[in-house]
Amino acid sequence: KQEVTQIPAALSVPEGENLVLNCSFTDSAIYNLQWFRQDPGKGLTSLLLIQSSQREQTSGRLNASLDKSSGRSTLYIAASQPGDSATYLCAAFNNAGNMLTFGGGTRLMVKP
Amino acid sequence: DAGITQSPRHKVTETGTPVTLRCHQTENHRYMYWYRQDPGHGLRLIHYSYGVKDTDKGEVSDGYSVSRSKTEDFLLTLESATSSQTSVYFCAITSAGATDTQYFGPGTRLTVL
Secondary structure, three states, X not given: OOOEEEEOOEEEEEOOOOEEEEEEEOOOOEXXXXXXXXXXXXXXXXXXXXXXXXXXXXXXXXXXXXXXXXXXXXXXEOOOOXXXXXXXXXXXXXXXXXXXXXXXXXXXXXXX | OOOEEEEOOEXXXXXXOOEEEEEEEOOOOOOEEEEEEEOOOEEEXXXXXXXXXXXXXXXXXXXXXXXXXXXXXXEEEEOOOOHHHOEEEEEEEEOOOOOOOEEEOOOEEEEEO
16 A cells, blocks of 8 residues: 655745755555645645656746655755745555545745 | 535534535546545545546545536535544546546535534
């Protein structure tokens, strides 16, 4: 059974700092890896999707990498802003293509 | 947003009563999903659908049933609600194939007393 872990569970940084969020998964046989953002009381917003054949994806100040062999993905946020404060979740799609397994999330606070 | 609405947005009910949550989408997406989100457990898949009348179980399907009689509607039913089903329920769709990016609805907060 796939297990996805995100460390740390919470992170507080000053505005402007570059930061890395970590995601690890136990079964490397994944179809893709997805990163989401969740604001309090809201649904999830898709940020990036990395196919299993890819090493990284970029969108604006966000860069996500994937290392299947080590079972790890990272989300890099450049020049963090208070508006980046949210919970960030990663999720691994199994090879059967029918189930997305989520990590517990990292709650990020960017202080002005 | 991918044109996903959920109703009701909030509901309080009593143990043993039936509850139906509705997910509605406006863009004819084939794949639809129901998740629950709980502190300490994250998001877990309950059931999913890959077409009208085509559904399958997810990780935590016990106590839940689903129906999809139209492309746009995916219903989640708790036949006899229990306090352990108190949770926030999210519906999601994929915009293209089954393994594509998932887009989520705003959620339904369900409290079972």
